[in-house]
Amino acid sequence: xxxxxxxxxxxxxxxxxxxxxxxxxxxxxxxxxxxxxxxxxxxxxxxxxxxxxxxxxxxxxxxxxxxxxxxxxxxxxxxxxxxxxxxxxxxxxxxxxxxxxxxxxxxxxxxxxxxxxxxxxxxxxxxxxxxxxxxxxxxxxxxxxxxxxxxxxxxxxxxxxxxxxxxxxxxxxxxxxxxxxxxxxxxxxxxxxxxxxxxxxxxxxxxxxxxxxxxxxxxxxxxxxxxxxxxxxxxxxxxxxxxxxxxxxxxxxxxxxxxxxxxxxxxxxxxxxxxxxxxxxxxxxxxxxxxxxxxxxxxxxxxxxxxxxxxxxxxxxxxxxxxxxxxx
Numbered sequence: 001x002x003x004x005x006x007x008x009x010x011x012x013x014x015x016x017x018x019x020x021x022x023x024x025x026x027x028x029x030x031x032x033x034x035x036x037x038x039x040x041x042x043x044x045x046x047x048x049x050x051x052x053x054x055x056x057x058x059x060x061x062x063x064x065x066x067x068x069x070x071x072x073x074x075x076x077x078x079x080x081x082x083x084x085x086x087x088x089x090x091x092x093x094x095x096x097x098x099x100x101x102x103x104x105x106x107x108x109x110x111x112x113x114x115x116x117x118x119x120x121x122x123x124x125x126x127x128x129x130x131x132x133x134x135x136x137x138x139x140x141x142x143x144x145x146x147x148x149x150x151x152x153x154x155x156x157x158x159x160x161x162x163x164x165x166x167x168x169x170x171x172x173x174x175x176x177x178x179x180x181x182x183x184x185x186x187x188x189x190x191x192x193x194x195x196x197x198x199x200x201x202x203x204x205x206x207x208x209x210x211x212x213x214x215x216x217x218x219x220x221x222x223x224x225x226x227x228x229x230x231x232x233x234x235x236x237x238x239x240x241x242x243x244x245x246x247x248x249x250x251x252x253x254x255x256x257x258x259x260x261x262x263x264x265x266x267x268x269x270x271x272x273x274x275x276x277x278x279x280x281x282x283x284x285x286x287x288x289x290x291x292x293x294x295x296x297x298x299x300x301x302x303x304x305x306x307x308x309x310x311x312x313x314x315x316x317x318x319x320x321x322x323x324x325x326x327x328x
Contacts, residue, residue, distance in 0.1 A: 023291025
């Protein structure tokens with residue numbers, strides 16, 4: 001069994017490296033920048049994080065490592081104009097809208113590096129956790145069996161072994177609304193001060209201009225952070241409009257025309273809808289680099305964490321090969 005696991009890991013690493021060679025624009029993805037145990041229910045639920053120390057080390061590696069780091073929208077404009085990337089080009093992105101991203105922005109600003117933050121605007125309201133964050137907190141407070149019982153009529157029996165994955169990624173939106181409400185009520189009854197938790201965890205609207213001053217562009221991550229595969233066209237439109245209004249209220253017209261769907265869940269059929277709402281590029285969770293032929297509305301990204309040094313090192317070592325293969 002160990003040999004099989006080792007072989008599978010080696011194969012997965014080879015596949016990852018082959019995708020990182022697809023083009024000379026690599027878009028790095030971060031979420032939280034915090035210490036282990038900080039809002040532990042999120043870390044246990046699988047929300048990615050990197051410690052401030054490691055993040056600072058990674059930023060320094062990028063700064064001195066022969067990379068060109070551009071704002072994502074500028075990198076895409078250069079690509080659209082047919083300008084070749086003479087070195088390995090990076091764009092740095094963050095998802096969701098965590099308060100600890102302010103510290104990350106300060107580290108980037110000190111190094112002279114830009115980034116883009118995709119904000120799920122429900123976070124800005126400081127009224128309730130995102131649905132999956134409520135789920136992770138309920139799992140930590142009450143246990144899996146109690147949460148399964150609470151949501152039993154909403155989760156098919158065949159999906160209960162994969163309860164969290166099914167709720168987060170595949171539960172239809174109307175059932176998800178009901179689950180979100182029940183979980184919120186259960187947490188309130190247990191004495192959880194959810195608005196206070198939100199204020200501690202998420203960014204406030206007043207902090208978005210501060211991020212802009214530090215060189216962080218702000219794009220949309222939707223409003224409710226529901227996977228697009230669970231939404232109808234009308235729900236997608238409403239979610240895009242709600243998110244845009246919230247970002248405009250905080251930033252005026254200084255909102256980047258960039259979108260990141262929750263969990264990279266938008267598909268090729270969503271291109272027209274995104275363009276209709278003014279987005280000329282959208283990032284996904286598809287792994288890999290981006291070349292001249294990559295669809296700008298389905299850009300690939302590379303997740304980076306404490307244990308992802310090998311990815312940054314490979315990007316540095318493989319820059320010449322990636323430039324050669326950029327015709328693909």
